[in-house]
Amino acid sequence: MIKILIVDDEKDVELLFRQKFRKEVRAGEIELVFAFSGDEALMALESDNPPKVVYVFSDINMPGMTGLELLENVKSKFPDINVSMISAYGDTENYDKAIKSGAKEFFTKPIDFEEIKSEIRNFINSQ
């Protein structure tokens, strides 16, 4: 069982992910936690020491702390946690910045859940 944190300012994302990953969650393969801002995400990570979350998927465009800032924060505080970005803006500028800051993958919206599922499967297999 691995713990995954999803960060997005749109609350309905939780509903969507929970339904999409219903099988995986029920099978006990993964556990999903959600945060609706960068600050909330950092608080969630810091609440356990060492953090139980091993993978973070974050939106880039968020009010307050952006996904890219969150990425830098997470990478400086918890370098072992994987972070991938999910953004509506698939331009090269965002992509380059994310990869340079240590993002594992870069997904574009609308989300292709098959891609994310296979990424998670690969991650589990590599553990």
Next chain:
Amino acid sequence: MYFINFFSLLILYYLSSNIKKFNPTSPLKKWINWGFLAGTAIWISGGTLEYSDVIFAQILFKILTIALISGLAYLVYTVPEFERTKTLFNAIAPFIILGIIEHFVELLAPKFYNSWEAVFETALAFAFLWAIFMYFVTRKQRKNLEIERLKAIERERELEIIEKVKASLEIEVADRTNELIRQKEELEKTLQELKSAQAQLIHAEKMASLGELTAGIAHEIQNPLNFVNNFSEVSHELIDEIQEARNKRLENANKTEEDELEEEILADIKTNLEKITHHGKRADSIVKGMLGHSRSNSGERTPSDLNALADEYLRLSFHGIRAKDKTFNADFKTDFDPSLPLVTIASQDVGRVFLNIVNNAFYACADYSKKLKNQVNLEDESLKNYIPCVKVTTRNISGTGVISISDNGPGIPENIREKIFQPFFTTKPTGMGTGLGLSLSYDIIKAHGGKIDLISEEGKGTEFIITLPLDRK
């Protein structure tokens, strides 16, 4: 009689000086000279003739004297040239007439004359005085007249000078007027140019803000639309799961009426969700097109061969339409300028522009062809054998690459030419076009520092002219 001759000479003198002064070439001069000669001869011979004992000589002398003065009188009163002398003649006329009358009375009725001599003499004396008096008056008048004349000449001269100045002024005024007219025309031309530049600026500004607005709207719509699509997809999956579970459960059991009703409803919900996904995807592709506006400046730019690019997308368009519509039939021609150098462009973006415009061209003339075929009574013979044709031409014209895409379709109606580059403007039936193709093309070409011009004639065809700046060497 002596006096009369004296006066004759005096008059002759005046006439001669008159001629000398005002008209030296007058043909009368000769006669005046003869008159002088005659006058002098009579004057000199007068002394002997008048008092000669021969009465005939006396009469001859008198006749000659009277003839001379009469001739002069005739000249003075009839020739306009001698008008000036008229006053002088008026002055001496009473004296002359009296003199002549006295002589004839003396000659014809000596007795009467003798008894009335004193009266005659007195009258003569008065006439003489009158003549002298008149002479001086006339002289004074003449002097005044002379001054007047000189003044008139002076005025004439001044007038002449004024005329000259006036003429030169008029030339100057004409020159300046021409200059002003020329300047006015130039200004009008400049104004016209400014107006058209302003209109272009306004248009460009409008297009830019429309593009921004479009992209902004797209961004805002994209997230909720993603949710719609995602939730409909996930619901679809959930129903799949329900159906799977139900099938397992009901595999070996008898299905009740309720079971069947439930299955039917589940199938309907699934179809509905598919419809939601389908239309959501449709909206999504529109949003993608709209987002293209904000990305029209983002493609990577590499040196590209415009000829190859135009050719590639022309064929792509042709085969693309043909794959979709089996009845589609059209001709295409190319005329590429081999001197066109490589141009640094975002080739995918510019390719999209070519594709959009060529697609429109094919669509327009193929549609036109169909409409013509449906028309039974075609009056124009040339339209009976109408073959849709799209022509792509490239040219290297003084530092710019010019790509012309023309069709022989129905042309673009004048009233919509302004609108065709606006987002969402389309003449195609609903669902056939988003109305974003040309607005996007406009943005892309604008981002490359180029422009798209349009020449269209209804019933003849349409030509889009894309101008792209070539790379500076």
